[in-house]
Amino acid sequence: MKVILINRKHGGSRSIELGRWSCALLSLCCLGFAGLGYLAGMDAEPRSLRGATLDSLQDEVESQEESLADLREDAQRSLQAMTLNLAELQARLTRLDALGEHLTAMAGLEDGEFDFSQPPALGGPMADALGMELQRLDLSTGLKSLDDKISDREKQLGVLESMLSNRNLDAQAWLSGRPVEKGxxxxxxxxxxxxxxxxxxxxxxxxxxxxxxxxxxxxxxxxxxxxxxxxxxxxxxxxxxxxxxxxxxxxxxxxxxxxxxxxxxxxxxxxxxxxxxxxxxxxxxxxxxxxxxxxxxxxxxxxxx
Missing domain, CATH: 2.70.70.10 (Glucose Permease (Domain IIA))
Known part of the structure; x- marks a missing residue:
């Protein structure tokens, strides 16, 4: 097989005579390069697809992290607000208890009646052990409990105030004594x-x-x-x-x-x-x-x- 090489710069040409084995070797080299090019092209497309998928997943993860950060901030603000509310309710309950004890002493009620120094009597059947383990007391439960206690105290104080008011009115309207200090x-x-x-x-x-x-x-x-x-x-x-x-x-x-x-x-x-x-x-x-x-x-x- 004869191969002619042309030199464009000098305008000359040169011919090379290739034997049978040389032609076979050249053909194998060309086929090898063609195969490598094909394989490289086939591998580039999956890599580009994998890169796009990874970019999409990374964007989604970043978005979820931002959402999680926002949720954490909201939860922290809610926790702070509930904590302040809980402290306020506890202060109100303390003041109500002190006022109740003072009014009870002023009214001269019998021992045990409107006893604000003792916690209210509670009771009920024992709950299921598993249910007790699964039950979780959070701030909202504490707030609800305190709100109920305060409502109970306010009702008691309302009744006590009414009693004192009626007693005071009765005592005030009761005609007794002389209209002079001395005489x-x-x-x-x-x-x-x-x-x-x-x-x-x-x-x-x-x-x-x-x-x-x-x-x-x-x-x-x-x-x-x-x-x-x-x-x-x-x-x-x-x-x-x-x-x-x-x-x-x-x-x-x-x-x-x-x-x-x-x-x-x-x-x-x-x-x-x-x-x-x-x-x-x-x-x-x-x-x-x-x-x-x-x-x-x-x-x-x-x-x-």
């Missing part, structure tokens, strides 16, 4: 000789003499319904106590309250004087029950509630 009965309720005419007359109250300028006090809590000056009474104060009871305090030197005021039991409402139809410093004290004058002496002898 003596100078004229009782009922028929008497009129000090100005000398004739028999009905006396619808009790006169209590004392020192001019001393306090006249309310025998029960109530609302001031009338004040001012009236013929015979002079300066006077009238109180409504509820349940049909009204008290009147007359011949005052000065009134200390005005209509619409709320007064408590024992509170000064006027200054003793001798205004109106009076012979000297005293308070004319009347008690009305459902519009009818009754003897104040029975209420003056009452003990305080």
């Amino acid at each position: 003596w009965i100078s004229s009782p309720f009922g028929q008497r000789t009129d000090p100005f005419t000398g004739n028999p007359a009905m006396h619808y109250g009790v006169d209590l003499a004392g020192k001019e300028g001393s306090n006249i006090i309310a025998v029960a809590g109530g609302i001031v319904t009338q004040t001012g000056e009236q013929t015979g009474y002079g300066q006077y104060v009238e109180l409504a106590h509820g349940d049909g009871f009204v008290t009147r305090y007359a011949h005052n030197k000065t009134n200390l309250v005005e209509p619409g005021d709320f007064v408590r039991k024992g509170e000064p409402i006027a200054i003793m004087g001798s205004t109106g139809r009076s012979t000297g410093p005293h308070v004319h004290f009347e008690v009305y029950k459902h519009g009818r004058a009754v003897d104040p002496a029975s209420y003056m002898r009452r003990t305080r509630r």
